[in-house]
Amino acid sequence: MEPVVVRTRTELAAALAVLPGTRGLVMTMGALHDGHLALVREARARADHVVVSVYVNPLQFGPGEDLDAYPRDLDSDLALLAGEGVDVVFAPDDAEVYPSQPLVRVDPGPVATVLEGRTRPTHFAGVLQVVAKVLNLVRPDLAVFGQKDAQQLALVRTMVRDLDLGVEIVAVPIRRDDDGLAMSSRNTYLSATNRTRALSLVRALRAGQDAAAAGAGVDGVLAAATEVLGSAEGVDVDYVALVDPGTFLPLAEGDSGPGLLAVAARVGPTRLIDNMTVDLQGPRP
Known part of the structure; x- marks a missing residue:
């Protein structure tokens, strides 16, 4: 079954309105691999319907990072997702996600100042901004994240708890290639x-x-x-x-x-x- 591909908030709301039962969400930046598919399969095992977002979020890239070079191939992503029972793929552009410069920002707190946050000081604020937006748009019962981005996972859990967002955050272990390299x-x-x-x-x-x-x-x-x-x-x-x-x-x-x-x-x-x-x-x- 091929998923319904939506690109706007209005199309997303219409696609979600016809899906009864529980809803699982997997947020990605595309360039999907088997590590992402493991998240999709976990969502599928836990929820009646699965929504996957595909969006390269500019707010989480700092100056000189690889925003422009980040791999993008939505057709290949959709081909992979078609075999995984995904119901809806939300693939917006920048104007849809950020129709104006966001004035209210998510402050990730002190955990975002160490390790990845020390090297990439604006990264986690950008991550939590888009995670909060997509959670509010999709309103899932659960959202699945990979443990490779362990600091991100901890911050998402904290945000969901502190802001009473009412979604279960599910973690999936790191997937590795045969040689041991973490999939990325x-x-x-x-x-x-x-x-x-x-x-x-x-x-x-x-x-x-x-x-x-x-x-x-x-x-x-x-x-x-x-x-x-x-x-x-x-x-x-x-x-x-x-x-x-x-x-x-x-x-x-x-x-x-x-x-x-x-x-x-x-x-x-x-x-x-x-x-x-x-x-x-x-x-x-």
């Missing part, structure tokens, strides 16, 4: 050489996981991951961090329980992020 639309930027170099991110995360499993504390986990990533040829490290999965505050030596090991690096011209959960055993008696 930006992987298409990678040359063959740089794709091989990019595997240092997942190797660094696995080294940190192994260190934690062997009893290392926060410092040891960070050291193991940093050693792998820092020694990789052609990889410019942005950060290696071990944080609380909910607050994104850094964990300290002696902390125990789950932690999120997050890395970001530029491989050639392409900036990539990845993360894994580690289990910190805490200080031994």
Whole structure:
């Protein structure tokens, strides 16, 4: 079944009006891959109907970032979605999403100032602005997000809770290619050489996981991951961090329980992020 493609708020409202039952939403910027389809399948398993938005949101790109170069191929996206039981695809243009300069803005708070927010200081405000708009337009019962963008996921959950938006936020684990690289639309930027170099991110995360499993504390986990990533040829490290999965505050030596090991690096011209959960055993008696 091919989805109904709508481009305006009026068309979206009309398409939604004839769909009884529960509604699941997957928000994307297009250039879809199997990681996106995993989100769609999760939405399909949980809701009677699925809506997918496809929109490259300019507010979440900073100066000098890849807004113009970001891959766009709606026809290919629709071909992929046709086999996934999607009911509606909302594919607006900029004028439809932002008919005027938005004067009321979403403030993402302190979590948006660390890690990705430190490197991209306007990014999360732009993300939450468009997420809030699409949630209000679609009015889903649930919205599905990927755990690769873990900081984004935490901020969306916080916004939904703090603003009483009344939607369940569902997380889906990271999908990886056979070589371990986390699936991302930006992987298409990678040359063959740089794709091989990019595997240092997942190797660094696995080294940190192994260190934690062997009893290392926060410092040891960070050291193991940093050693792998820092020694990789052609990889410019942005950060290696071990944080609380909910607050994104850094964990300290002696902390125990789950932690999120997050890395970001530029491989050639392409900036990539990845993360894994580690289990910190805490200080031994």
